[in-house]
Amino acid sequence: MAKSSLIGKAIPRVDAPGKVLGKTEYVMDLKLPGMLEGRILRSPLPHAEILSIDTGRAEKLPGVKAVVTAVDFPDLRYGHLVEDQTILARDRVRYVGERVAAVAAVDLETAEEALDLIRVEYRELTPIFDPLEALKPDAPRIHPEIDRYGVVFASIIKYGNVCSISSVKRGNVDEGFAQADLIFEDTFTTPMVHQSCTEPHAVVAQVEPSGKVVVWTATPAAFKFRDGLAEILGMPTNMVKVIACTVGGSFGAKNDLRLDPICARLAQKSRRIVRMTMDREEEFADGNPRHSSIIQLKTGVMRDGRIVARWARMVFDTGAYTEFGPAVASEATKQISGPYRIPNVEVEALAVYTNKVSCACFRAHGGPEPTFAYESQMDIIAAGLGIDPIELRLKNAVADGDIAPTGEPYRKVSLQANLRRAAAHVNWDSKPQGKNRGLGIAVGQWHTGGRAASAIVKMDEHGKVFISTGCVDVTGSHTSLIQITAEELGVPLADVQIVPIDTDSAPFDASSSGTRSTHNVGGVLRRCAGQIREQVLTLAAEILEARRDDLDIEDGRIFVKGTPERGIPLARASRQAFRASGGPIVASGAYPGGALPTDPQALRGLCFGTAVEFIHPVQVAEVEVDPETGQVTLHRLTAIEDVGKAINPICATGQIEGGVVQGIGYALSEEIVCQNGVILNPCGVPYLQPTARDVPQIDTVLVEDGQGSGPHGAKGIGEAPIIPTAPAIANAIYDAIGVRIKSLPITAEKIVAAIRESAK
């Protein structure tokens, strides 16, 4: 089909009515007969040995139906790449808020009362909160058993408390720096920040009479949850069913099991349905926020602006357990060179244990931290060389045919064009009018994901289309997927629906995270729909006594292209197919995932490629800074987004605006404050997410070059928009008032202090 009526159409999200009307049900809204409430006993200490746990009095409290501790789970360790965590603390607690025991009771009050009755005897151990302190060879070890990883990472033994090391190496940085005209060296820091989803973690678990465990939970990764639960509960995978409920925000926060195995075990032990919900305080104490980082960055450049060498050492504070630390460190080593052509690179990232909450995934994990560093430094270099920041970036920007330091090839790159688009859009050459006003630009690099996805599509006897896929809708992707399918089949949007997802009935999907749903599942659906289309058209050709190639479908009607009045409703053909076979027309398909090739010499330690293709967002911030108060006013944020093709501009723009707003919070206000291991947000110290009042005019420019590998040339877009926002704002602040803040968030206090310092 040359024409395209539904692709690119700004259709309201299919989940909009429920959300707008407040009628959408989340896990925490579930009320099932006889349901118990579960609560968790958490560690009050950042680091301690558990000498004993006495649950006797709690168990005897009327209304208490089950109490679980570590002994109710197999003595196995879990974690992403590094397995160091148990479901409930076994011998030791390593952060304030760590899960020690759990209770299921007839109501919340009884459950809370039971928690008070559990006696845990601790022996306090020296805690470590600073990752640089933790790295010292003689620092007390948070995971004494970590030595077993020493075999894999010989370099770990020179440090204490290393969870993982990743590095990327290309060329020879020593030679590079020797060759450079100028060397810039800066240290940047970024804070621990929280996803702060509207919906907290919640789960309901039920044990069926057959023993099968059914879990209602909100996650983009239902199959990962199912497999994890089956392992933890010691059951075959088909004896656990995960029902993927509406996700009220994830941004990575719901990618991993949290309450689920505890809730399932409580349900098994109590033989009752159990619900568990985390309150806002628990979300902060025991969520899985973005790692804080300390980034040392050294760049060698020639006078003409060409970068010739980059060295970096990044320390990510992963907290008490691995969670997603190694993946974040790995990603950061790939990010820190930016989308720039640098011949000599040697960069290293460490995930380091401290006695704080474990950090994990947050939108574009391992992206915004290094980008803040390298894009801030790009402007420092531009200023140092007296080159325009865009000019400097254009000079180094990768293009088709270039190879990243990881060995990954660049193809169909639009970075240079996007930089020029940005310049044109904001009228870069005539800087903003007004005192203390500034413009700042930053680019980013992200990858569209490459993990497995699949779908089964049925067209029924009425011509209605039902899609079964494991792909959870966390970002509006279902609306785009429906558009893609309806377009391919030539049916109205209302004739296509995606059925609710559970792991028994849906086909596999790795996760609706990693910027991949529309790219991966959209492609699968387009192929499935194409197969169904062929069957329907073949049948219609018989009915219409026409050649199949002469037929087309539009708005649910099949017709002869030359004589459009000769036609039949599509439903008649699907009905005919049904009568002949006795069932619907079914097509299934899958996407295997994959990654670009990497250079095995370049990637070291726990470092791995994940890109299927690269995308390059560009953002420009326009700010005004009050030098007296340090107050930053954002006037405009322009986001040039490399979307390939916006299947649905509403969804695409919504994702981008959301990312930019999260980026603004990251830049200016958000920070989890931890004092002696105790997280003070959100109850003591407010957690300053941007509100509507803090959001400036956002100009979203969808760059539709149709060059993506997804359906209709689409690229993944979900994570990228958060990446360049903070450095764009930092650069704009510098442009406005000439002070450079290298530590996020850029608070008024830091600006005032910097102004005072620079005035000295």
Place this chain on the structure above:
Amino acid sequence: MAKSSLIGKAIPRVDAPGKVLGKTEYVMDLKLPGMLEGRILRSPLPHAEILSIDTGRAEKLPGVKAVVTAVDFPDLRYGHLVEDQTILARDRVRYVGERVAAVAAVDLETAEEALDLIRVEYRELTPIFDPLEALKPDAPRIHPEIDRYGVVFASIIKYGNVCSISSVKRGNVDEGFAQADLIFEDTFTTPMVHQSCTEPHAVVAQVEPSGKVVVWTATPAAFKFRDGLAEILGMPTNMVKVIACTVGGSFGAKNDLRLDPICARLAQKSRRIVRMTMDREEEFADGNPRHSSIIQLKTGVMRDGRIVARWARMVFDTGAYTEFGPAVASEATKQISGPYRIPNVEVEALAVYTNKVSCACFRAHGGPEPTFAYESQMDIIAAGLGIDPIELRLKNAVADGDIAPTGEPYRKVSLQANLRRAAAHVNWDSKPQGKNRGLGIAVGQWHTGGRAASAIVKMDEHGKVFISTGCVDVTGSHTSLIQITAEELGVPLADVQIVPIDTDSAPFDASSSGTRSTHNVGGVLRRCAGQIREQVLTLAAEILEARRDDLDIEDGRIFVKGTPERGIPLARASRQAFRASGGPIVASGAYPGGALPTDPQALRGLCFGTAVEFIHPVQVAEVEVDPETGQVTLHRLTAIEDVGKAINPICATGQIEGGVVQGIGYALSEEIVCQNGVILNPCGVPYLQPTARDVPQIDTVLVEDGQGSGPHGAKGIGEAPIIPTAPAIANAIYDAIGVRIKSLPITAEKIVAAIRESAK
């Protein structure tokens, strides 16, 4: 596969744990947040015009959230083949208990109170309760609009109140009777009987924010319900989702919409979730029981026992509305000739309106009534001719190559063999010892069903198998379906599951009724599993470096047939498939249904063929009758069942025993008593279903000739066992004490009266 390890294995039903433990949840157990209770206002009169309905006071009652009457539904008529019924009574009520209005309120008490506040003004019309009275040309018309059907059925105009006429004609009965040595003419009557399911009708309806109506209901025909609801609610079919819940007994009672559209409309109007449940009194007043019948039967025979002519006129009291009347009448015309070779046949059946509850489907609809008549008369003929009853039946029994009066051909018939098996099993020639003891035999004929069914099967990355099918388990069929699939795939039973059914995610199934689930869906699953097996073995051949044809699968392990130690777990092959594609292995298939050819000259009126193949159950009853009290003691009931292949002997035997027990109730005790249009059971007059105490030794003989057209040679078995029980018992009573009761149920009173009459 030559070997067969799972087929024929007596595996406990997969639904057994929940049912045995009392943990299975039925629709009426559903409790959803904010759920309202719905109740129905029913007609107190058997026949009346509705002058007005005033719901004003009810609507104002606090706690009432919605009231609906006929005007809340489109003015359309519904019914099977004859459309004469509205969802709620519109202008007229035609039976006591007819649905007039409905209320949804915060609790049952409020709903009941609201019903009392609805004022309905009636003008009474003359009711008719006797179908023979109703047939008189000058009888008042229950459906004055029925004349429109007169065009279709010219013969109706000579009768009053005919819902439908069916007839079958072959040869020339006048010539046949002229040729006959003897003519036997008898009139038999059978009562209206009730399915009396353990679970009453219940439904929960919810309207999603998108407007989609979701209905939880217990029915074997979820797709039929969905389409019916969509029509009634005036919505596209994909805006109605039927969730097929556990069925606590159907036997035909749950084949048709009852509460569902009312509940859905209440949910739409109240914007709340609504639950409706019928109590036991409503089940009797407004269920859809088996038709009562009056059967005039005339048979001409030669002295050697050969039947040469049959004439019959059957009147089925269909009650106030069509429901399933025409189908019952149609079936009866095909049944009444029995599985006997009769050259001249002219039989007619009428469904007649009266002012009673509408009758519909009950296990083997239209089967037990004519079978009671013709098999009772066979023994009358045997006695008249002095021929042994089995001998007489053998002489006339159909065999391969014979053609039924309908034109349907007999193939792979085992009736004669089954008669001999019966004789051998009960030692027929040496009649039972003891005074007033008797043996009676009866045969039956039923057909295995021919409507559409389909399934989608996925084998996932762990080698686990999930089946999606619209086929609801009402008889244990899911256990057999799992066996068939596991056998074909060579995996353990525990690795195969059938996912819960809803009309969005499941592929189409016509209905789990009509003796068809294992036959139709089993065949589809065998083919789907075969496709998956091929894919898995092809992959395994690569892994094992063996020829695909040299491989076999057993208990989840693929191995080389000659060297079984060379093998891999099946899950490894499925994992490999998953890695290559990114999704599960998926196979889908369907069964189009169908029917044997009929002779268009033979079938008249609303008469149609439904058989895909015939089955012939044979039963022998051994009774003892107390001539003083008329008390019948059943000593043994032998059921020779023509199952082809018992996929699961527990399920097969369970179905047969259940059918026999229902047949015993039909024979001896069950009867709905209706007085002036008011049904007196179960509250005034007890409804005497057999209890465990009433059940004799049942000898079930599974005849496994492997000749069925279903998977592994299986035939459908669900309905047939109820068919020959009543005439076998009637014949045994005659054999014991020499009195012939031609009217069911054969109560002690009737026996005593007959003994007294014969003694005169």
